[in-house]
Amino acid sequence: MKLISFIKKLQExxxxxxxxxxVLGVVEAIDSGALSLGDQLPSINTMVEDTGFARKTIVKAYxxxxxxxxxxxxxxxxxxxxxxxxxxxxxxxxxxxxxxRFQQEFYNTLRAELGDKVQIDIFFHHNNEEVFExxxxxxxxxxxxxxxxPIESDKSRKILKSLSPERLIIVDRFLNLGPxxxxxxxxxxxxxxxxxxxxxxxxxxxxxxxxxxRNDMDYPEGILWAFKExxxxxxxxxRIFSSYAPKTVEKGVLYLFIGDSDLWPLLKDSISSxxxxxxDIGVLSFNDHLVKEIxxxxxTTISTDxxxxxxxxxxxxxxxxxxxxxxxxxxIDRNSL
Numbered sequence: 238m239k240l241i242s243f244i245k246k247l248q249e250x251x252x253x254x255x256x257x258x259x260v261l262g263v264v265e266a267i268d269s270g271a272l273s274l275g276d277q278l279p280s281i282n283t284m285v286e287d288t289g290f291a292r293k294t295i296v297k298a299y300x301x302x303x304x305x306x307x308x309x310x311x312x313x314x315x316x317x318x319x320x321x322x323x324x325x326x327x328x329x330x331x332x333x334x335x336x337x338r339f340q341q342e343f344y345n346t347l348r349a350e351l352g353d354k355v356q357i358d359i360f361f362h363h364n365n366e367e368v369f370e371x372x373x374x375x376x377x378x379x380x381x382x383x384x385x386x387p388i389e390s391d392k393s394r395k396i397l398k399s400l401s402p403e404r405l406i407i408v409d410r411f412l413n414l415g416p417x418x419x420x421x422x423x424x425x426x427x428x429x430x431x432x433x434x435x436x437x438x439x440x441x442x443x444x445x446x447x448x449x450x451r452n453d454m455d456y457p458e459g460i461l462w463a464f465k466e467x468x469x470x471x472x473x474x475x476r477i478f479s480s481y482a483p484k485t486v487e488k489g490v491l492y493l494f495i496g497d498s499d500l501w502p503l504l505k506d507s508i509s510s511x512x513x514x515x516x517d518i519g520v521l522s523f524n525d526h527l528v529k530e531i532x533x534x535x536x537t538t539i540s541t542d543x544x545x546x547x548x549x550x551x552x553x554x555x556x557x558x559x560x561x562x563x564x565x566x567x568x569i570d571r572n573s574l
Contacts, residue, residue, distance in 0.1 A: 241287045259298035264323045278316040304381030326354035330380040334455040339524040343543040350551030364455035387412040419560040423541040425459025428566035432539045433467045439574045443491040445474035449499045456495045491519035520573040535571030
């Protein structure tokens with residue numbers, strides 16, 4: 238049975254608008270097997286001729302099918318079936334830095350908040366502009382919504398602004414795309430400075446403070462700027478290293494970690510050397526999670542609530558509006574200082 242037959246059959250249901258007849262006609266054609274993955278839909282002009290519906294009605298229906306992730310458009314070629322799972326109401330592309338534990342919390346909460354009628358496909362760009370661009374070339378036009386942790390660069394900005402504002406939510410890192418684009422992010426400069434200032438009396442008991450910061454990773458520049466300003470203002474001997482060298486942990490030093498890849502080896506060495514956290518050495522980490530809560534009596538962290546970020550993102554997807562929200566960054570004080 239041709240697609241037009243499914244649409245004409247639905248015209249017998251008076252309660253359905255022409256737009257709904259078109260959308261449901263495609264859905265029923267897919268469910269029946271009349272349309273399969275990769276099949277091409279009739280052109281807009283052909284649909285206008287076959288159905289007698291207005292061109293804008295056809296365009297609106299095809300756009301909704303694209304939003305659901307059932308249809309994709311290929312430039313100069315037309316519209317094609319992109320997904321045969323018609324139970325999916327919305328198809329979302331989630332583009333993140335990497336699958337670290339705190340980002341996994343974001344994904345799990347977003348998945349739970351949106352429910353079963355939403356398909357989330359996740360991609361990782363690893364702070365690599367070429368990877369970021371390649372991913373977008375492959376996914377643009379195939380999803381109803383894009384949730385993106387952006388690379389902070391002009392190239393990333395240009396790529397993202399090629400998406401319409403209503404289809405894009407910036408999460409995690411802020412990137413200024415203009416007033417029409419939504420963001421639900423965290424902030425690094427002021428929050429890092431204020432939280433370090435709150436810890437100043439305990440920081441002062443250590444001889445020096447070491448930050449591990451890698452330029453080739455997705456570490457926020459704002460943390461580096463805040464660290465330099467804080468140590469200079471408070472006359473603290475602040476050092477910056479790209480990574481932790483095994484078995485170099487020193488008594489009397491406060492260590493500040495952005496990534497966890499350096500944290501675990503240092504904690505292992507501190508145990509081997511008999512150094513007590515909060516007494517012999519200090520440890521402060523960004524991005525809280527369960528392991529940091531329980532290991533060695535608890536690691537003090539500076540962290541955004543990624544679950545709250547995911548809840549707000551899901552709310553924005555379910556009830557579309559332009560959101561401009563910064564999730565607070567909090568100090569979680571434990572025993573490692």
